[in-house]
Amino acid sequence: MPNRREDDAVPVPSTGPVTAAKVAARAGLSRATVTHVLNGRAAEMQIRPETQQRVLEAARELGYRANALARSVRTGKSGMIGYIVDDEHYEPYWHTLVGAMAEAEKEGFTLKVLSATSETFAERIRQCMELRLEGLLLRVVLDKRPLYEEANRAGMPVVTVDEWVAQPYGIRVSADDAVGCCEALTQLLDLGHSRIAFISSGFESQPTEGILAREGLFLREMDNRGLPVPKGYVSRERMEVYGRGANVVHDASTCVAATASLLDHPAGRPTAIFCWRDEAALVAIQACQRRGLRVPDDISIVGFSDLSAAWLSSPPLTTCASPWGEMGQTAMRELVKGLKEGFDPSPREIQIPSGLIIRESTGMPHG
Amino acid sequence: MPNRREDDAVPVPSTGPVTAAKVAARAGLSRATVTHVLNGRAAEMQIRPETQQRVLEAARELGYRANALARSVRTGKSGMIGYIVDDEHYEPYWHTLVGAMAEAEKEGFTLKVLSATSETFAERIRQCMELRLEGLLLRVVLDKRPLYEEANRAGMPVVTVDEWVAQPYGIRVSADDAVGCCEALTQLLDLGHSRIAFISSGFESQPTEGILAREGLFLREMDNRGLPVPKGYVSRERMEVYGRGANVVHDASTCVAATASLLDHPAGRPTAIFCWRDEAALVAIQACQRRGLRVPDDISIVGFSDLSAAWLSSPPLTTCASPWGEMGQTAMRELVKGLKEGFDPSPREIQIPSGLIIRESTGMPHG
């Protein structure tokens, strides 16, 4: 019966971390042989099976873990991809990140997540460069030009996700809201609606191209269909859905007011309200119900996003689902492709279609 | 007027990455001096201001970014902390991660996020060790013993978050559900309820200590208050709230059935239903409303978690809010403390109180 204790007592330098050198010493081989075996170059190097066994055994006995950092210094490849988020509390971005992470892991990369504010962004950029991240995913509304400049100099691929305005560098992966918007209006028309109002964003940043894009789509689609949008049938809300840090305050008042202004419209209330985001739609449902209106019997509500709150609300919300996970996945796939085949930094757009999910907040108009 | 073009033409090796050596060459100094200045040891080393200027300028001109990987190899500190999640689609864990990330960044660490399944967990552990992560946060229901073993050998601090059963290694940060549960029952009693039912977990993993803990708390609190819980006043649901991957299917049927069994109870329906999680509460609201019951006029509903869906539902949900963000923050704070002051791997528990958030799904019982 072998005495494990004695076996362990074989003279091996036991101080400090377990390095390839110690594995080599234990196996009675050179460091190079150890690396070759451990990195799967055994066949290529024609190392005899018995030798391989010795290496593997020594590594296992010592609990050896190659130092990926040292390897990276040598090879110049960190195997790490960065993901910078600024609105990190917002549920959809989580799904996007998860989609990207799954894709990265499938490709053998590891994901570094960083949050940024206007105060910390420069510091985060520095960290990304110093850590020699191989590529960067961005979901950030800050001014990204300083980053693009550094990335360009370093030849680092950058992909933005759910970015609402065109970018001067790299790939932009975003949702094609037009598809869902069109489907939603088609459904409302099929149900028999014609007096359709819109609750839009009241935020002022990136006014026309960005945050008001959905309002534009709505107006265009209504116009295409020859449906009038009376003055005052577009209202605005600017509800903060997530605060920074621990104290999250939900102040729905602007959205309640935006709903009220539609319900009280002098030309009569709409039979359906289309909302630029789910939060607005869900608060609109609350506001309607509080006034005794039934959804969808008295009024239909449609949202945009497909938050988890959408299927859990009463009634469950009909909404244009943004392809959050797929956007992340596609962004990462493109990034990795750039890493493998060479990255073209000139701007390129990829749009992923949204799609309508019909639940119970839409129905035929009565009266 | 200085000619920038000519200035740039100073002979500097322009091939390959910008290293400290190149900065030194450009500044006409030694590499050591460069490192000293760049790492803030200029005062300590009594390097004259003019020399510092030369270093800084050369670094800036060259766009030098220190290689953090190489530094880590030398110092043995990666500055990276890992966060492994397995239920990565679940909204609350995102908030926990964000809380942890904020704390890590405040402390100068960088966060690596990894997802794990039973198939990939071993591989993820290997990656964590190879990347020389300094510590690990875990939000994973898999068997963690192999990881604890490696972490112990490497002297790596590990903290688990929202773990429902005691762990053999490291710190466990979890929510103290008892506080919120107690407050919820107090509120229901104050409103005048006495016939209170419970929708509990129908999942079978970790039965008694873990997933049924909230049911236990409910029963204990009811008993403490001398309130009977008729047979059949506890029902079970096993609804999948998030699938893996792209195809998320929400099958609420078990939860609808669990609600129905309470509403149809032979001893009469309860005036309030307490639910082990918000998803159950929100589906219960849907089920009640579909049967023509008004919430809270006919029946009160209370949840557990405070998902974003809770404030957006109709009516907004009264719920025991779990301190998701704070759990992450505390976990990271403890981890960093362990890194600084030495980590004690023997098991330790930290509980963070939950708290009731009163919204509109609870009210006085009528009739």
Place this chain on the structure above:
DNA sequence: CTGAAAGCGCTTACAG
């Protein structure tokens, strides 16, 4: 104040 030198743990030609 500044520079030459050793070393972190790894990989990769290059000899034999």
Place this chain on the structure above:
DNA sequence: CTGAAAGCGCTTACAG
């Protein structure tokens, strides 16, 4: 098949 050697980019005593 295996080993000695150079080098990745950095930091850190140690001289001067």
